[in-house]
Amino acid sequence: MSAAADAPLADTRRRAVRRQALSVGLATGAYGISFGALSVASGLSIWQTQALSLLLFSGGSQFAVVGVLGAGGGGAAAVATSTLLGVRNGLYGLQTSRFLGVAGWRRLAAAQLTIDESTAVGVAQPERPAQRLGFWVTGVAVFLGWNLMTLVGAVVGNAIGDPRTYGLDAAAAAAFAALLWPRLRGGDAAATGVLAAFVALLTSPVLPAGVPVILAALAAVAVGLAPPPRRRGVAR
Amino acid sequence: MSTWTTVLLSCAAAFGLKLAGYLVPAAWVEGERRSRVVALLPVALLTALVTVQTLVGDGGSLVLDARLAGLAVAVGLLLLRANFLVVVAGAALTAGLLRAIGWS
Incomplete structure (x- = not known):
């Protein structure tokens, strides 16, 4: 990473990174409603559902927990499946920690926000300030959207129906593909x-x-x- | 194990894994080759994730459906240097429309 790469971001780059981050946050957040609805349907309370989105905050692992419990599986199996899926977040952290350069409470916050989406937007940026901006804006946007939509799904049920009807699964794959594309x-x-x-x-x-x-x-x-x-x- | 125990244990394990990535001693990931491996990890994991999201169906078998059509449109738009939002919206529209007319 050259010294020039650490220079402050131009406004146009800043806006472009924010736009990427917010659109990823929007598409991912919408899935929160499915999670909230499925979780309550699987027998978890609204508080347990919300605890998963706030504290676990990793879509694949959360769907695994409620999926295993909903299918009548034991708690140990649910924890094991969820944890296995969480391994990739730990592997992301090896790289994101290098460009974020965080310590103290910021390190705890960064760790909690280390998921597929924040990592993808972060590593997709060529300059270090953009990597940091992309990681944080995406992480916070997904966290807020995902938790809000989880609550909506848990309280009112799946109001939007299957997200696949709108092609949101394809949108998520396309967003990752677009972020990986330049590399x-x-x-x-x-x-x-x-x-x-x-x-x-x-x-x-x-x-x-x-x-x-x-x-x-x-x-x-x-x-x-x-x-x-x-x-x-x-x-x- | 009670549901609350299951929920909180899952949360603790997930955060432990996330934090572990930040607590690995720098010396373990320094050096040219190790550094290269670490930089390539997100590429490997995310490419595999997109592949599974696009091509793998329930039970792990290969399935060609509206998801692949959506990704194909996304790649086409990327080749045309389309804007990020256009790529994402194009994929969603393609998959949504194909499903609306009844193709998987």
Whole structure:
């Protein structure tokens, strides 16, 4: 990271990063209503539902908890499945902690906000101030939207119906793709992405949901540790 | 285990994992190769996530449906250098419309 990359952001860049962050927050927040409704339907109280969105704050893990409990599974199985899905947040933290440079209570806040969306918007930015701005704005936007919509879903039920009707699942995938896009055009990141996609696809039929994505982390290890002569580019 | 115990244990484990990423000693992730691996981790995880979100159905099998059509439109728009919001909205519209006319 060069010194120039630490220079303050121009207003146009600042606005562009905010726009990305807020649109990701909006699309993700809408899913909170599904979670709130499903959680109450699975037998959790409104307070338990809200506690998951406030304290666990990781969509995949939250759906896993209420899914296992709703299907009559035990608490241990619910905690185990949820925790397995949470491993990727820990792996994100290795990288986000490096560009956020946080300590004290800010480190606790950053850790709680470390999820797919905030990480994706953060690492997608080329300059460090934009990485920080993207991470924080996305994290806070998703946190507020997700918790508000969880409450709505828990109290009034699933008022908007299946989010897939509006293509919100495709919107989420497209947002991640758009954020990854500039880095996938060549070099180590592209090789990592292709390898990770193959690992996830090939192992999905035989492994429990969530595990293939974590296993795909090995793609980063394989490409990152490959001896330099075999690499054709450098990941930034 | 009571529901509250399950909820709070899940929350504690999730936060512990998130925080662990921030507490790993810097020395463990320094050096050229380790640093490269750490920088590539989000790319690997997020690409795998998009792949699973787009192509994997219930039970882990490969499913080609409106999700893939949405992503294909998104990639097309990205190739045309479309604005972020246009890409996201294009994918949502495609998937939503295909489902509205009854295609998966």
